[in-house]
Amino acid sequence: xxxxxxxxxxxxxxxxxxxxxxxxxxxxxxxxxxxxxxxxxxxxxxxxxxxxxxxxxxxxxxxxxxxxxxxxxxxxxxxxxxxxxxxxxxxxxxxxxxxxxxxxxxxxxxxxxxxxxxxxxxxxxxxxxxxxxxxxxxxxxxxxxxxxxxxxxxxxxxxxxxxxxxxxxxxxxxxxxxxxxxxxxxxxxxxxxxxxxxxxxxxxxxxxxxxxxxxxxxxxxxxxxxxxxxxxxxxxxxxxxxxxxxxxxxxxxxxxxxxxxxxxxxxxxxxxxxxxxxxxxxxxxxxxxxxxxxxxxxxxxxxxxxxxxxxxxxxxxxxxxxxxxxxxxxxxxxxxxxxxxxxxxxxxxxxxxxxxxxxxxxxxxxxxxxxxxxxxxxxxxxxxxxxxxxxxxxxxxxxxxxxxxxxxxxxxxxxxxxxxxxxxxxxxxxxxxxxxxxxxxxxxxxxxxxxxxxxxxxxxxxxxxxxxxxxxxxxxxxxxxxxxxxxxxxxxxxxxxxxxxxxxxxxxxxxxxxxxxxxxxxxxxxxxxxxxxxxxxxxxxxxxxxxxxxxxxxxxxxxxxxxxxxxxxxxxxxxxxxxxxxxxxxxxxxxxxxxxxxxxxxxxxxxxxxxxxxx
Numbered sequence: 118x119x120x121x122x123x124x125x126x127x128x129x130x131x132x133x134x135x136x137x138x139x140x141x142x143x144x145x146x147x148x149x150x151x152x153x154x155x156x157x158x159x160x161x162x163x164x165x166x167x168x169x170x171x172x173x174x175x176x177x178x179x180x181x182x183x184x185x186x187x188x189x190x191x192x193x194x195x196x197x198x199x200x201x202x203x204x205x206x207x208x209x210x211x212x213x214x215x216x217x218x219x220x221x222x223x224x225x226x227x228x229x230x231x232x233x234x235x236x237x238x239x240x241x242x243x244x245x246x247x248x249x250x251x252x253x254x255x256x257x258x259x260x261x262x263x264x265x266x267x268x269x270x271x272x273x274x275x276x277x278x279x280x281x282x283x284x285x286x287x288x289x290x291x292x293x294x295x296x297x298x299x300x301x302x303x304x305x306x307x308x309x310x311x312x313x314x315x316x317x318x319x320x321x322x323x324x325x326x327x328x329x330x331x332x333x334x335x336x337x338x339x340x341x342x343x344x345x346x347x348x349x350x351x352x353x354x355x356x357x358x359x360x361x362x363x364x365x366x367x368x369x370x371x372x373x374x375x376x377x378x379x380x381x382x383x384x385x386x387x388x389x390x391x392x393x394x395x396x397x398x399x400x401x402x403x404x405x406x407x408x409x410x411x412x413x414x415x416x417x418x419x420x421x422x423x424x425x426x427x428x429x430x431x432x433x434x435x436x437x438x439x440x441x442x443x444x445x446x447x448x449x450x451x452x453x454x455x456x457x458x459x460x461x462x463x464x465x466x467x468x469x470x471x472x473x474x475x476x477x478x479x480x481x482x483x484x485x486x487x488x489x490x491x492x493x494x495x496x497x498x499x500x501x502x503x504x505x506x507x508x509x510x511x512x513x514x515x516x517x518x519x520x521x522x523x524x525x526x527x528x529x530x531x532x533x534x535x536x537x538x539x540x541x542x543x544x545x546x547x548x549x550x551x552x553x554x555x556x557x558x559x560x561x562x563x564x565x566x567x568x569x570x571x572x573x574x575x576x577x578x579x580x581x582x583x584x585x586x587x588x589x590x591x592x593x594x595x596x597x598x599x600x601x602x603x604x605x606x607x608x609x610x611x612x613x614x615x616x617x618x619x620x621x622x623x624x625x626x627x628x629x630x631x632x633x634x635x636x637x638x639x640x641x642x643x644x645x646x647x648x649x650x651x652x653x654x655x656x657x658x659x660x661x662x663x664x665x666x667x668x669x670x671x672x673x674x675x676x677x678x679x680x681x682x683x684x685x686x687x688x689x690x691x692x693x694x695x696x697x698x699x700x701x702x703x704x705x706x707x708x709x710x711x712x713x714x715x716x717x718x719x720x721x722x723x724x725x726x727x728x729x730x731x732x
Contacts, residue, residue, distance in 0.1 A: 120178075121206070127175040128202040134172070134184075135195055137163045151617045153223050154231060154655045158613055160191040161653030188652040189232055192222030232655040236689040238621045239567065239595055239657045240280050241311050251718040253710050254280035254690040256317065256659065257699055259297050261289050268300030270699075275304050275314055277703040282314060283569070283692065286557040287321035294318070298564040315566040317597065320554040322571030323547045325538045327501060328483030331464040332443035336396045336422035339373035348403070349374040350413040352382035353439055373417075374440070377429065381436035385413060392430040395421035403429070448480050449529040450506055450522050455479035456532070458499070460487050460516040465532070479519075484538060489545065490516055497542035498523075504539070504633045506530050541603055541634040549578035550585070558585060567595030569625060574604040576615035583619060595621035597659065600647060601630035609647065613654045624651050625692070628662040648687055652719060660688035668705055669696025682706055686713035 141159040149155055164184065173184055181201065187194030223231075233244045240254035257279050263270050271282070282301060284294050298316055305313040340346045353376050385391065389405040401419035421427070429436045448467045450456060455468075457479050465482035490513060493499070499508040499520060507524025549572050550558075558568060570582055579598060586594050596619050598605070598612055605612065616622040626647050632640045644660075651658045665682050668674035674682075682705075685691040691710070693702060 123175060123178060124202055124206055127172065127179060127181075128199070128206060130172045130175070131195060131199050131202060134164065134169070135199055137166070138192055138195060149617070150620070151655075153227070154235075155614060155617050157189070157191055157223050157228070158610070158617070158650070158654040161188055161650065162610055164191050164195075165649075188649050189655060190223050190225045190228035191653065193224050193228070196222050197225075228655065232652070232657075235622075235655050236657040237311065239315070239597075239623045240690055241313060241315060242280075243311060251686070251714045253686050253688060253714070255703060255706060256281040256283055256315075256690055256692045257703070258283040258285060258693065258695045260695040261293060264293070264296035264300050268297075268303075271297065271300045272304065273700050274703065275301075277700045278707050279703065280314060281317050281566075281690065283317050283319055284561075284565075285319045285321070286554070286561075287319070287324070291557075291560045294561055295564075298561070302564070316564055317567045317569055317595075318558070318561050318565040319569040319599075320550065320558060320571055322549050322554065322573075322599075323486070323551055324572065325484060325486040325489070325540070325545070327465070327532065327534055327536045327538060328462060328485060329464055330445050330448060330482070330532075330534050331466050333446050334424060335444040335446065336424040336427075337373075337441060337444065338420060338422055340401060340417040340420045342420045345404075345416040345418050347372055347414065347416050350382070350385070350403075350415055351376050351411065352379040353377070354379055375429075375438050376440035377436045377438065381429070381431070381434065382413070384431055384434060389431065393417070393421055393423075393427065394430070395427050396424040397422055445534065448482070448532040450480065450525050450532055451529045452522055452525050454522040454525075455511075456508060456520045456522060457481045458489075458518040458520060458538075459483045460489055465534075480532070482532060486538075486545070486547070489540075490518055492545045493518055493540060493543045497540070500524075500539040500541065500633045502530075502533065502536040503629060504637070506532060537630070539630060539633045541636075544604060547572075548581060549573040550581045555585060558582075559589065562589055562591050562594070565594060567597055567621065567623070569597040569599055571599050571627075572602060572605075572630075573598040573600075573612065574602055575608045576611040579612060579615040579619075583615075592620065595619075595623065597623040597625050599625045599627045599661075601627035601634065603634045606631075606635065606643060606647070609650055613650065613656060616656065617654060623657040623659060623689070625659040625661050626688070628660075631662075648719075657689040658687075659690040659692055660685040661692040662694075664691055664693055665702050665706060666694065666696075668702045669694060669698055672698040672701055674705065679709065682709045683713050686710050686717065687719050 138160040141163050142156060145152060145156050145159065169184055176183060176198070181198060182194065184194070230244060237244050242252055255278060257274055259271065259282050282297070284297055286294070301314055301316055339348060349372050351374060385405050385408065387405055387408050391403045391405070393401050393403055395401070399421060401417055401421045403415050403417050405413055405415050407414040423438055423441060425441050427438055427441070429438065446467055448465060459481065461483060463481070463483050466480065468480045469478040471478070493510055495510050495513060497510050499510065500506065501508070506522065508520035509523050510518050511521050512519035549570050568582060570578060573579060579596065582596055586592055596616065598616065600606060600609070616624070624647070626644050628640060628644060631643065635643050648658060664685055665674050665678050667678055691706060693699065693706065696702065
């Protein structure tokens with residue numbers, strides 16, 4: 118039996134929520150491009166501006182719809198709950214009746230159609246008004262060699278079920294991007310308009326990276342004392358050709374390779390054993406396994422350190438190793454070490470110990486962002502290389518940040534060139550659209566369907582890209598903001614409002630940098646909150662970063678990745694990075710998404726027939 122007292126208390130609380138959300142309606146211009154979506158976004162923000170836990174519990178006890186499922190249609194859901202409770206209690210006053218009659222909210226069915234329409238603008242397909250229909254598109258990042266072999270890889274991925282391809286302008290150039298686009302254009306020729314594969318171009322943005330590190334004459338280590346290791350031997354004239362044309366060899370770039378004189382190379386035959394003497398006068402044995410015209414497959418039985426003094430011997434004949442080059446100095450950082458970060462383009466180096474003074478000069482690295490020191494305060498955290506190295510700023514000098522290492526592996530973590538630097542505690546004021554981005558954007562305007570704006574932090578970043586597209590008469594191109602900084606999360610309402618001023622838009626939850634910015638332990642909550650607010654704005658969402666990453670690289674997913682991929686079905690599109698097993702991964706992802714879409718639509722359980730325990 119229904120608890121009348123509980124119903125009356127709940128009605129009173131729902132009435133207060135009605136007042137909160139009604140107050141925002143007048144703040145939106147009724148001529149706004151997407152008036153209904155922006156009103157609903159503001160109503161959602163009003164709903165979430167207070168703790169609604171207690172009213173949620175009361176609705177649950179009354180078996181009424183949860184407010185947590187109302188984000189895409191806040192006003193309509195609140196009004197329905199109000200009328201349901203009011204009708205049951207038969208206590209609606211005449212004043213309230215008049216108010217209800219004059220309030221027009223976005224209906225649930227209308228919200229579903231709006232969200233579907235916005236998603237199909239971005240990813241293709243057909244608009245759906247079905248409550249139980251959820252479709253998640255698949256996007257794949259194309260590797261640099263995607264257009265080679267007449268675009269065979271792109272064709273295979275398209276047949277596997279890709280809806281959109283991502284071209285990353287942080288790599289390669291217009292020649293490579295155009296070749297990829299040309300292949301996709303051929304694939305699209307026989308397809309209907311709503312089934313054509315989309316091209317999303319990723320603008321690199323102001324990614325802050327570590328600078329160059331000095332090179333020293335450091336011996337190169339090859340082989341192992343635990344087991345024989347494969348290596349490749351080339352003769353000097355064939356090396357360049359082999360690396361460019363032989364698939365078998367290019368797939369083995371991780372193997373050590375030695376370049377020797379062609380005359381010595383010709384003396385080597387299958388089964389031959391040659392001796393190597395390294396920089397420390399240590400000896401090892403190299404056995405020739407296979408001999409080809411331009412290269413040899415071999416194996417070495419011990420670890421050796423090779424420099425310009427190292428020699429190969431076959432009986433009385435010796436040979437130099439011709440490809441010994443200066444090596445980037447390894448900067449191995451341990452917890453408690455000091456690292457100096459400079460704005461100036463100076464070569465980095467490892468810590469230097471002075472025997473005379475017993476003083477150690479700390480390790481040094483430059484940073485690609487000029488002026489960073491003024492944005493960072495003492496006590497703020499810094500992370501390098503996707504969070505592998507953690508730092509805290511302990512001092513500042515002009516153009517220098519003096520940092521203490523707070524996070525590194527037990528045996529130390531090597532600091533490398535061109536690795537991303539994150540400043541999660543600092544408000545780094547820089548435009549998302551860089552000069553290089555503007556040049557790259559203009560070069561691909563003729564084939565892109567949408568631009569992904571990296572490191573967008575506020576509404577102005579969105580306006581900058583809108584202005585560029587307007588100036589080039591391409592208002593048909595979509596805009597996707599990548600949310601990957603703490604500042605972007607804080608500014609999500611204004612970013613969404615600006616996106617709603619554009620016809621075709623979306624949001625990418627770029628969980629790699631975002632996890633570092635907000636803290637890995639906070640990512641689960643953060644991605645949920647971003648999904649919810651985008652749902653309120655009927656904004657399509659792309660779920661990105663390391664989805665089925667192990668599957669892509671090894672063809673074997675982890676259990677955690679499967680669960681993560683299932684969660685991605687909440688989004689309108691899932692992005693896979695490039696990998697050797699992309700085709701297989703797409704099949705696994707489609708299977709997971711199909712299963713989840715039979716159970717859920719976004720965050721709402723569908724209660725379809727469960728066949729696991731049927732007779």
